[in-house]
Ligand SMILES: NC(=O)C1=CN([C@@H]2O[C@H](COP(=O)(O)OP(=O)(O)OC[C@H]3O[C@@H](n4cnc5c(N)ncnc54)[C@H](OP(=O)(O)O)[C@@H]3O)[C@@H](O)[C@H]2O)C=CC1
């Protein structure tokens with residue numbers, strides 16, 4: 001069925017929304033963009049017109065007039081934004097076997113810089129594929145709700161055929177409802193003079209609340225990618241607050257570090273970066289992270305056989321990757337946003353497509369029964385493979401030498417200290433911060 005056939009829409013007035021509060025006219029765009037009600041939201045504008053789901057039963061190459069269906073019970077009607085309230089009966093489309101079932105993707109910090117790149121990639125089909133319709137559920141805050149409306153308007157204006165529904169809200173218990181992917185990007189940036197312990201506490205509270213919300217309302221198999229820093233410990237807090245979701249479903253984003261490491265090795269070896277494989281980032285997404293040149297390969301060969309300057313590998317290369325984010329901030333005046341969004345795309349794709357034979361990817365995952373001897377009960381970046389089903393397994397065939405292992409232990413010590421610092425947020429007692437030294441996020445150098 002052509003996408004134009006699937007896009008037949010109509011709108012139905014619903015008298016049943018008697019409790020509706022009207023948007024101020026200045027808040028209503030010419031496209032009738034609006035927010036629907038938000039149960040716990042401080043910001044609860046409601047539309048003048050209720051749009052109902054439309055049945056669109058068509059045979060291939062035929063477009064039938066859309067058949068209005070009963071407006072849903074307002075209590076059950078999911079929130080939606082503007083043109084995305086005009087939806088399609090996917091069941092009819094599924095009969096054609098050409099579309100997959102709609103997938104629900106929740107994004108926090110949706111009005112931020114990373115999201116400004118990521119959302120458009122998600123909507124375009126670049127991430128989940130050209131036959132995968134998508135719902136975007138965008139989480140903001142009172143501070144960002146206007147900006148979030150702007151984001152939703154830009155999504156409307158982009159006319160993505162795969163983007164079927166967009167909702168915006170400030171309550172994670174609403175926005176995360178039935179989420180199958182949760183991309184947790186929103187977090188307070190560390191300001192001048194702020195202690196790492198303060199950042200852990202402030203952002204930890206955000207991730208504790210969001211973990212609880214996911215636990216309560218998300219799909220039982222939701223995959224969670226934590227981007228907001230400090231992402232490893234935020235991911236740990238999140239998973240501890242979501243005991244009904246498998247801990248293996250939580251990831252801290254270290255894919256940007258992997259991509260940065262591949263780029264530096266390619267530059268040094270004088271090859272295009274697609275020749276670099278088996279790149280592991282071990283540990284924390286911080287300046288203690290360990291880009292592993294012992295197991296990585298260039299054109300199928302061990303890196304150390306291709307790059308003979310081992311001093312460069314141990315010193316310059318490692319520091320370059322660890323500090324790349326900070327150097328970029330100095331140039332740009334803000335942290336990596338586009339390349340982070342690209343790396344989120346890579347991270348998701350690595351989980352939904354089978355890993356190429358012999359290769360692997362890095363992601364920060366829960367260390368429960370890891371084969372390497374890394375401390376249990378933290379979120380640590382390690383080498384993984386996926387069958388493409390959204391899950392992963394740890395790669396066993398990696399080797400260690402003293403250099404690599406000592407570095408891994410340093411990052412492990414940092415993560416254990418971060419964990420002690422947030423014990424009050426993981427339900428494990430009183431938080432006590434004895435961070436080894438004030439190690440930094442990649443962007444803080
Ligand atoms: N893991 C990785 O590889 C990388 C991680 N990052 C991290 O990703 C996160 C987002 O980066 P980016 O999109 O560039 O940042 P932005 O500053 O553009 O957006 C961050 C969003 O976080 C939200 N936020 C939540 N709590 C607060 C708070 N207390 N104060 C201010 N804002 C808050 C805001 O949204 P709202 O008001 O809607 O809640 C804001 O829009 C940061 O933590 C950054 O350090 C960045 C690059 C790489």
Ligand SMILES: O=C([O-])CC(=O)C(=O)O
Nearest residue numbers: 325335336441442443444
């Ligand atoms: O510290 C930051 O916000 C930026 C960051 O994580 C990175 O560039 O890797």
